[in-house]
Amino acid sequence: MTGRTPSRRGVLRAALLGAGPASVLAGCSEDTGPARRLRFATGAPGGPYNAFGKALAAQAARTVPRLRVTPVSTSASVDNLLRLGAGSADLALAMADAAEDAVRGRPPFPGPAARVTALARVYVNYTHLVVPARGPVRSLRDLAGRSVATGAAGSGGQVLAGRLLRIAGLTGDRAVRQRRLGLAASVDALRDGTVDALIWAGGVPTPALSELARRFPLRFLPLEAEAKTLRDRYGPVYTAVTLPAGVYGLTEPVGTIGVANYLLARSGVPSQAAREVLWVVFDRWRVLLDEVTAGARLEPRFAVATGDVPLHPGAVAYYRSVYG
Known part of the structure; x- marks a missing residue:
């Protein structure tokens, strides 16, 4: 960030002071200015990003009537970041690893994405490595040569899955056969036996996996060691988190990899709209x-x-105005 942008440390200190956002919303909702229309790149229909986008659009219509948010179905993180960079989307959700690749200009992005800015870190994705409970796969490395659903093309899950397979040495003669499938298709393929595992990064519980676990015995493989290796190699976007006992019928916690999701905005979005x-x-x-x-x-x-x-300048202004 430039010298005109406050440090995150300063924002955190300011967050201890001031009134909450509800009082600011009251004044905003009375504004009779022209409508602001924002295209929100989300994810596949039925997926969590798409659900978040629809919910945000509905809540914006209720609380700030002049703010018109239009959710757009996409392939998720990578696709969303490319749309922000091209100017065909105003808002987007993306996983932190893909977002940082975009601003640094790492593949598959053609160069540093100067148009990509953040509004907030909104929630953490938990990595699910799921196999049939009665099958032979009991560790990540057991996937060598097997068919694995690794997420839809253009998704952040695909980025994470690729890195996870590389650090496990599942390349070359030991490479898995990747199937680039979205969540719904991945669940169907695992149930039908056309893939041996699926890799999914999302909230807990993910409803599609909860439903599958009720009808089909599943094993969730631990990834604690891989979380540390990913963090050492790629940085602090990767953290160690735990799938808690009880979710998906688990009888004990399962350590795995956490990746934050960022709510992003094109840098050209007006500060007031942000x-x-x-x-x-x-x-x-x-x-x-x-x-x-x-x-x-x-x-x-x-x-x-x-x-x-x-942070987008409008986000900086928001945190300052609301939290001190």
Whole structure:
């Protein structure tokens, strides 16, 4: 960020002061200015990003009538970042690893994405490596030569799966046969036996996996060691998290890999529009997160932690105006 942008440390200190977003929303909702129309690149229909986008659009219509958010179905993270860079989307969701690749200009991005900025870190994806409970696969390395659903082309899950397979040495003669399938198709393929495993990064519980677990015995493989290796190799976008006992019928916790999701904005989005989006997000975060992950909270001290992705000037103004 430039010298005109406050440090995240400063924003965190300011977050201890001031009134909450609801009081700001009250004044905003009375504004009779022209409607602001924002295209929101989300994800596949039925998926968590798409659900979040629809919920945000609905809540914006209720709380800031002049703010018109239009969810757009996409292939998710990588596709969304490319759309922001091209200017065909105004808002987007993306996994943190893909977002940082975009701002650094790492493949598959053609160069540093100067148009990509962050509004907030909104929730954490948990990596699910799922196999049939009665099958022979009991570890990541047992997948050598097998068929694995690794996420839809253009998704952040595909980026994560590729890195996970590389650090496990599942390349060359030991390479898996990757099937680039979205969540619904991955679940169907695992149930039907046309893939031996699926890799999915999403909220907990993911409804499609909960439903499958009720009808089809599953094993969720631990990835604690891989979380550390990914963090050492690629940086702090990767963290160690735990699938809790009870979810998906698990009898004990399973350690795995966490990756944050960022709510992003094209740098050219007007600052006031960015602030209005954040007013909605912080006022209605319970409704928004209920659509994608259970038990999560949205707090300013975590929301501003967007790594190498710079905060949008409107986000900076929002955090300053609301939290001191």
